[in-house]
Amino acid sequence: xxxxxxxxxxxxxxxxxxxxxxxxxxxxxxxxxxxxxxxxxxxxxxxxxxxxxxxxxxxxxxxxxxxxxxxxxxxxxxxxxxxxxxxxxxxxxxxxxxxxxxxxxxxxx
Numbered sequence: 001x002x003x004x005x006x007x008x009x010x011x012x013x014x015x016x017x018x019x020x021x022x023x024x025x026x027x028x029x030x031x032x033x034x035x036x037x038x039x040x041x042x043x044x045x046x047x048x049x050x051x052x053x054x055x056x057x058x059x060x061x062x063x064x065x066x067x068x069x070x071x072x073x074x075x076x077x078x079x080x081x082x083x084x085x086x087x088x089x090x091x092x093x094x095x096x097x098x099x100x101x102x103x104x105x106x107x108x109x
Contacts, residue, residue, distance in 0.1 A: 051087045058082030 030037040060079035067073060 047087070047091070050090055051083055054086035054090060055079065055083030058086055 026040070027037075030040065058079045059082055060075040062073050062075055062078045065071075
């Protein structure tokens with residue numbers, strides 16, 4: 001095992017620690033203020049609804065060459081990936097619209 005492997009494993013460990021702390025620390029901080037926890041749950045629920053709509057409209061078609069050995073993509077997997085992509089597109093458009101509305105409000109005030 002050379003230093004590259006050691007640094008890769010250290011990087012993996014730091015990413016895992018970061019993900020765990022980014023989930024646990026806001027939960028600990030929000031226990032003192034339950035309204036903030038409710039807002040977070042509403043946000044997660046809205047993203048879940050957006051994903052549900054995107055998943056139901058996603059296409060599960062897969063070309064024959066991608067169903068073969070190197071890729072092994074199933075129609076269900078393609079539909080999940082399509083749903084995730086559509087969710088990202090919808091949230092991106094929502095962010096752009098929010099930015100434009102905020103800037104228009106700043107100009108009016």
